[in-house]
Amino acid sequence: MADVSRAGDGQQNRNRLRFRRIKVYFQRFAGKIGDPDQRGVSETPQYRVRIDGRITQFGKLATDGSAEVLVPGGRVAVAIETLGTTYALEVLDGLAPETDLAGQLQRLTLLGYYAGDLTGAFDARTDAALLDFQADHGLDPDGGLDRTRFPDAKLDATTYHKLKSVFGE
Structure with missing residues (x-):
């Protein structure tokens, strides 16, 4: 969560802006088996995150091919650009039970x-x-x-x- 400031002086801020922390992986093959160096991308390319069309984050992918994305609550148009491709991200409220x-x-x-x-x-x-x-x-x-x-x-x-x-x- 991040603090959200008020415009007026002397007013105490009790508002919070909620973020969802999402970890996105770009790997050579699916799953968690094998050495992370084998699964990750061969280099650490740049990435950019766009929320509602504006760049909100950027950086380099980690050696395992991951990027941590922060999405403010209520946002639906989220995309990450890396390796020459734009990927739309869909934020889920939760998962169906693992028994289904x-x-x-x-x-x-x-x-x-x-x-x-x-x-x-x-x-x-x-x-x-x-x-x-x-x-x-x-x-x-x-x-x-x-x-x-x-x-x-x-x-x-x-x-x-x-x-x-x-x-x-």
Whole structure:
């Protein structure tokens, strides 16, 4: 949070401007396995953050390819420019529960395994994301579904717990 000043003298400031701190990664491959030097970008390029069309932050990416972005509350038009490309950032209020397929897909997306619209349905892209995640983390690449609960598209316990631990929950 940052203090917000008042125009009048002698008035005590009790207002706060809320920021969301977002860490964005630009890496060669998804996930957290391997050496950070191998996953990060080969150089430390510049980045710029635009909020509502104006540059609000700039700097160099860290060696792991990350940049920390501060987004004031209520802002929706946020973009980061680096490596010759502009990326739109979408700030979420929260994640769906990790026990729901929608929550698991959100986590796979944030880890870089799932691309596309989050429909909450189990489809070919979901299966490919789970297979990639399992292969990267030393699990049997079987799609991760608990076959006793397949109609509900629930992850098996091993894949579920690995996703939670890799995501940091």
